[in-house]
Amino acid sequence: xxxxxxxxRTRVKRGRKIASYDREVVNNVIDESWVCNxxxxxxxxxxxxxxxxxxxxxxxxxxxxVKNGLFQTVMKGQTACIxxxxxxxxxxxxxxxHHSVNFRSVVIYGKGRLxxxxxxxxxxxxxxxxxxxxxxxxxxxxxxxxxxKVTAVFAFSIDEVSAKVRTGGPxxxxxxxxxxxxxxxxxxxxxxxxxxxx
Amino acid sequence: xxxxxxxxRTRVKRGRKIASYDREVVNNVIDESWVCNxxxxxxxxxxxxxxxxxxxxxxxxxxxxVKNGLFQTVMKGQTACIxxxxxxxxxxxxxxxHHSVNFRSVVIYGKGRLxxxxxxxxxxxxxxxxxxxxxxxxxxxxxxxxxxKVTAVFAFSIDEVSAKVRTGGPxxxxxxxxxxxxxxxxxxxxxxxxxxxx
Numbered sequence: 001x002x003x004x005x006x007x008x009r010t011r012v013k014r015g016r017k018i019a020s021y022d023r024e025v026v027n028n029v030i031d032e033s034w035v036c037n038x039x040x041x042x043x044x045x046x047x048x049x050x051x052x053x054x055x056x057x058x059x060x061x062x063x064x065x066v067k068n069g070l071f072q073t074v075m076k077g078q079t080a081c082i083x084x085x086x087x088x089x090x091x092x093x094x095x096x097x098h099h100s101v102n103f104r105s106v107v108i109y110g111k112g113r114l115x116x117x118x119x120x121x122x123x124x125x126x127x128x129x130x131x132x133x134x135x136x137x138x139x140x141x142x143x144x145x146x147x148x149k150v151t152a153v154f155a156f157s158i159d160e161v162s163a164k165v166r167t168g169g170p171x172x173x174x175x176x177x178x179x180x181x182x183x184x185x186x187x188x189x190x191x192x193x194x195x196x197x198x
Numbered sequence: 199x200x201x202x203x204x205x206x207r208t209r210v211k212r213g214r215k216i217a218s219y220d221r222e223v224v225n226n227v228i229d230e231s232w233v234c235n236x237x238x239x240x241x242x243x244x245x246x247x248x249x250x251x252x253x254x255x256x257x258x259x260x261x262x263x264v265k266n267g268l269f270q271t272v273m274k275g276q277t278a279c280i281x282x283x284x285x286x287x288x289x290x291x292x293x294x295x296h297h298s299v300n301f302r303s304v305v306i307y308g309k310g311r312l313x314x315x316x317x318x319x320x321x322x323x324x325x326x327x328x329x330x331x332x333x334x335x336x337x338x339x340x341x342x343x344x345x346x347k348v349t350a351v352f353a354f355s356i357d358e359v360s361a362k363v364r365t366g367g368p369x370x371x372x373x374x375x376x377x378x379x380x381x382x383x384x385x386x387x388x389x390x391x392x393x394x395x396x
Binding site: 014048069094099109142170188 | 235262279395
């Protein structure tokens with residue numbers, strides 16, 4: 001997939017060596033994670049909320065109550081900032097300073113498009129349910145008119161976006177390598193367990 | 199521990215039934231998670247970044263490069279919004295609408311206090327290293343003057359804060375209970391693996 005065009009806002013200033021503008025990297029982080037954070041500015045201060053999300057093509061989708069205050073700011077046309085981060089490991093260095101985490105993060109800037117067309121909205125919500133379990137949207141009882149009405153769905157283009165990916169072992173100062181301090185990586189994984197039936 | 203005083207900003211408007219203002223709930227989410235998100239407002243739009251964090255008493259700490267743009271906004275005295283979210287389960291309902299996630303989330307509003315006193319700063323950074331592994335700060339090579347100088351440490355009071363906690367099985371409309379659709383919870387856990395030595 002093609003590289004993403006960088007803007008001043010998405011140009012990674014700190015940690016440039018681990019920056020990525022690769023669509024596949026970005027999409028994998030979005031698809032693999034269940035919670036993003038979305039921020040808007042309200043009266044000169046940020047308001048940030050965790051939210052579920054899903055992806056269709058080149059758009060990331062969020063949904064919530066039509067009465068949600070943050071979404072009302074999105075609806076007014078303000079550019080939002082959406083972040084995602086997957087933790088992959090704890091990195092233990094021989095020096096305190098070089099302790100770190102392995103991670104894959106994504107930061108997206110974009111205006112939300114309110115999905116209003118009933119068919120498109122239904123298809124979008126089906127895609128969320130299919131993220132839970134492929135094919136699930138054809139099994140579960142479909143949303144009724146009232147449920148559709150109280151749910152707002154927003155799509156954000158994944159265009160003004162940057163990623164950061166840290167992998168591998170600890171960074172070390174050459175003189176620290178001889179220290180008698182254990183070092184390495186403890187991998188971190190998110191595990192989805194077996195269904196506990198209702 | 200005492201209940202937290204609610205402000206208009208931290209009064210949970212959507213999902214009131216799962217709101218919590220209990221310090222122990224808040225502190226557990228902070229201590230158990232490795233990544234938070236911090237947002238500030240820049241020229242009328244939110245800028246949000248994932249960040250490591252740790253806690254000492256009633257303050258949450260973040261650190262980063264002194265050149266970090268977001269932290270420079272914090273340093274100017276703007277109230278930041280810090281969020282944390284632990285995913286505990288995927289909730290499968292018989293209806294598409296009631297699919298959900300079990301989670302514990304925290305939203306904190308606060309101004310960052312730049313930790314400048316060298317002893318306090320060193321103790322704060324030691325607490326971060328000890329979060330990686332208890333006692334680690336006494337084993338790893340301590341930060342030198344240059345490493346201390348390029349690292350900014352901020353403390354935010356955990357006072358203007360709210361939490362949300364969803365647990366348990368799916369919500370169902372009574373008429374859906376007879377549907378032939380599987381339902382229940384798939385627990386999600388974050389697992390820290392064994393050290394892969396460097």
